[in-house]
Amino acid sequence: MQSVAIPPFEHFYREHRSEVLRLLRHRVGTERADDAFQETFLRALQAYRRLEHGQHLRAWVLTIAGNVAADTLRRARPQSELVEIGVDDDRPAFEELAPMTDGLPPKERAAVVLRYGYDLSYDQIAAALDSSEEAARQAASTGVRRLRRRSQ
């Protein structure tokens, strides 16, 4: 069987970069896509020397991009928001919100803390609580109303 020669990386990169970026924007959003793009091609470079032939390179790089996207999303949920809290002093951190929200039903408490403590969007909260976006919005607003009543 004839083996397909491995192209110089420059050719490989130019051929696939647009499609990789498109996939990443779709998977992790425009904001995180640039970092994921760089990470994808750096991983490809790292592995490129060990390639034994030049077959299926498109599938290969799209697989790497898929893995990077999954890692990005996994990292993004808890961590990146935590980092932002440390930087932004105006936002009540979990430590401040925790005693205030003590006594709320668990789901409402989680929704309030995630919304106002971690500034997550409702779709992110829904993903974290394994519920719908509407349910997450509902839980947060019910929780806030309950807290208001309590402070009066």
Place this chain on the structure above:
Amino acid sequence: MTVSPNLDQRFREAAVSMALVDMGFDVVSSPVGPLFVAASERGLAAISFDPEPDAQLERLARIGGPRVLRSPRSVEGTRRELDQYFEGKRRAFDLSLDLRALPPFTVSVLRELVRVPYGETTTYGALAARVGRPRAARAVGTVMNRNRIPIVLPCHRVVGSSGDLVGYAGGLDRKITLLQLEGSI
């Protein structure tokens, strides 16, 4: 989806700074036309008067490995010294060279060639004699013709025994320009 120049550049810089590139290349402008320049971690590996990179990349991959990537940073040092040379501010290059994949005879001839000083010329026969092969003037001519790193390895300083300029892989006009720059003719 177009990759923005900024993102593209970021990736290329990161690749070089993480030492993930076998051969970096770029096109450098000069008074003798655009030059294709390539370097590895070991040093300058190639200069070509053919500025169309695509024709060169397979060759670079055979020399240093398949991770061939365009990156201005890889050839920064060479670019700077070439600029100085063409401005008349540099008479000798202080660059490490990557001579991998060249036959031993070629390497020994190039090592002698690099000692021919700025502003002087030598002959194919004299260079052959200096590598201990006085009758190999023609073989030395072939090495000059295939010189992978012209300008820095100064094959333009090698002329015929009658003083005839003979030829130059980059075209005789370029040889004349370089020798004029150095004040040899």
